Amino acid sequence: MHTQDRDTRLAEAVALRERGDREEARDRLVALTADHPDDPEIAYQTAWAHDVLGLEAQAVPYYEKALATEGLGTEDRRGALLGLGSTYRTLGRYEDAVTTLRRGTEEFPDDGALGAFLAMALYNTGRHHDSTRLLLRLLAETSEDPEVRRYRAALTYYAEDLDRVEG
Template sequence: MNHPEPSPEERDRLLGEAVALRSRPDETAKEEARVRLVALADRLPADAEVAYQTAWAHDVLGREAEAVPYYERALADTGTGTGLGEEDRRGALLGLGSTYRTLGRHEDAAALLGAAVEEFPEDGALRAFLAMALYNTGRHHAATRLLLTLLAATSEDPSVRAYRAAIEHYAQDLDAIEGAG
């Protein structure tokens, strides 16, 4: 049975209730949230936020393959002005990239996360997930370089901070040997 599109108030209420259920620790609530979000996404196929929350509900249940079309829908530029806000967009990019990687779609993950890092260069989580995807594609040097640069930039460990400049320098060319040549 097709249900009509909900009013904005009803949409917000239904979405809020489902997100609250998803946040509970028990699997039964998470599954109920997933079912409700799928129904809401069916009623609002162009709603990026609903699609993102539906993808997330699948991910928390380990249903990554089912999450993909919702993440892709959330990130699609429909030109309607109903896209995701910045924080949700970051989350959707990370979620889809991580999901691609989990599903063995390593090249897709690396491409998507690489573009996400260009869009949000200060996001350390995106860079960490990109490093994992790069590792999975066999680009071990690029992955290690990215992680070392991230470590040097974000570590609060005093011993890492003391060698920050050296770590950043050597991260650029892990195979360099001083004085060779």
């Protein structure tokens, strides 16, 4: 297959997904994956196509393949880490979700969505303190609410030790 053919087919499938023709997009991406089994970008787009249809278990191997090799662009890598971590969480694979989302937050520390999904996965593993700490930090760092901004320093301070008693 020629690169131009690959690029055209991929662009068409992504456009179908973006227009809401999700089943057709998935069918085309699965076919494209068969023709390009080692292409991380195609694997990522195929994972996403399954995910938006609620086919999380079927999305996992595509996400894993996309992340297993080099070649995924920065934004796609960020999306794949979030997608895989979120999908693991949805499937009840909470430790896998924590591992994947923590990797995402280490690679992309300014991505609040990765942090929020990590907080949910931490909650699911019973690490409520870590989950709440992460959410409080995220709230303090990103909220534009004037009252939250007013108490940003206190939220950040107490996020480190929610059980702290001053006295």
